Amino acid sequence: MRPTLTNKPEAFETEKIDDKENGLVRVMNPHLASMPEDFLYHFALGTKTHDLQAMFGDVKFVCVGGSANRMKAFGQFIHGELGLNGDSSDIRDICEGTDRYCMYKIGPVLSISHGMGVPSISIMLHELIKLLHHAKCRDVIIIRMGTSGGIGLEPGTVVITGTAVDSFFQPQFEQIILGKVITHSTELDKDLALLLLNCGQEIPDFQTIIGNTMCTHDFYEGQGRLDGALCSFSNKEKQEYLKNAYEAGVRNIEMESAVFAAMCHRCDLKAAVVCVTLLNRLDGDQITTPHEVLVEYQMRPQKLVSRFMKQQLELLK
Ligand SMILES: O=P(O)(O)O[C@H]1O[C@H](CO)[C@@H](O)[C@H]1O
Ligand SMILES: O=c1cc[nH]c(=O)[nH]1
Numbered sequence: 001m002r003p004t005l006t007n008k009p010e011a012f013e014t015e016k017i018d019d020k021e022n023g024l025v026r027v028m029n030p031h032l033a034s035m036p037e038d039f040l041y042h043f044a045l046g047t048k049t050h051d052l053q054a055m056f057g058d059v060k061f062v063c064v065g066g067s068a069n070r071m072k073a074f075g076q077f078i079h080g081e082l083g084l085n086g087d088s089s090d091i092r093d094i095c096e097g098t099d100r101y102c103m104y105k106i107g108p109v110l111s112i113s114h115g116m117g118v119p120s121i122s123i124m125l126h127e128l129i130k131l132l133h134h135a136k137c138r139d140v141i142i143i144r145m146g147t148s149g150g151i152g153l154e155p156g157t158v159v160i161t162g163t164a165v166d167s168f169f170q171p172q173f174e175q176i177i178l179g180k181v182i183t184h185s186t187e188l189d190k191d192l193a194l195l196l197l198n199c200g201q202e203i204p205d206f207q208t209i210i211g212n213t214m215c216t217h218d219f220y221e222g223q224g225r226l227d228g229a230l231c232s233f234s235n236k237e238k239q240e241y242l243k244n245a246y247e248a249g250v251r252n253i254e255m256e257s258a259v260f261a262a263m264c265h266r267c268d269l270k271a272a273v274v275c276v277t278l279l280n281r282l283d284g285d286q287i288t289t290p291h292e293v294l295v296e297y298q299m300r301p302q303k304l305v306s307r308f309m310k311q312q313l314e315l316l317k
Contacts, residue, residue, distance in 0.1 A: 059140060064143070076091060109309065118256060146254055162213075167214065173186050213252050214252070278297060
């Protein structure tokens, strides 16, 4: 029998109350304060080797997504959208010392890739949250912009996650720590989701909705696909599962939202997930949409988030 615990964050709260009040990004680890140096191995950045506050102290928005090329393209796009000086094609990968993740800083925006799946994004988020903490960043908003499979939606619909759920449609993320199953809440910021929805509704070119997002640990059997190298269920069983997911409020499926929501929630970071649907999973499994259509779909969350950031920056003036 597996030992299961519900996370009690207060047991390890280490940050000063002041940090919460003044918007500083917090870490929830009592051991960090006594470390003489913190080297963020997968970013090739460190507290002794880099002046993180000078490099990142003014960051207000962090945008993350799976693919390195997409996050570079977003950096170039947002450079133009924010009307920054200089040539957007010159943006430099801050993590060029490693090929695990890429990172671009464009004014107050940080654009970072996280790879595919829970372990990959979780490693990135540990180092990102520490980076924002060491840099003394304040009032940061973090948004995952991704792709997903839709359920009962027109392909190309943008889904803002209301609640990230697991494969049992529960609003939780299970993690094994020291041989125990720990359950974390996957609550996301509701006001932020509504602000993003408003921005989406101001863009007439595509549909934007709020719905639950199911986070799985696999793209094929884990998402009920019949087209993997292995499949242990029938089409009828697949359709039943997707129908149950729809009835539980799930509108799209991807592979990072639950751990993203859980880690941001534990550190009190304002977070949102905005994913475009590439296909309607009730109609099939294969993604055969032409490349140029997929590229345009992938731009949709970026356009929405850009609109949101421009509105917020205007408010900050
Ligand atoms: O579009 P990204 O951000 O990579 O996200 C989705 O696409 C990948 C699968 O193709 C998974 O990582 C899933 O979460
Ligand atoms: O069906 C899909 C499409 C994109 N990403 C996923 O995780 N699933």
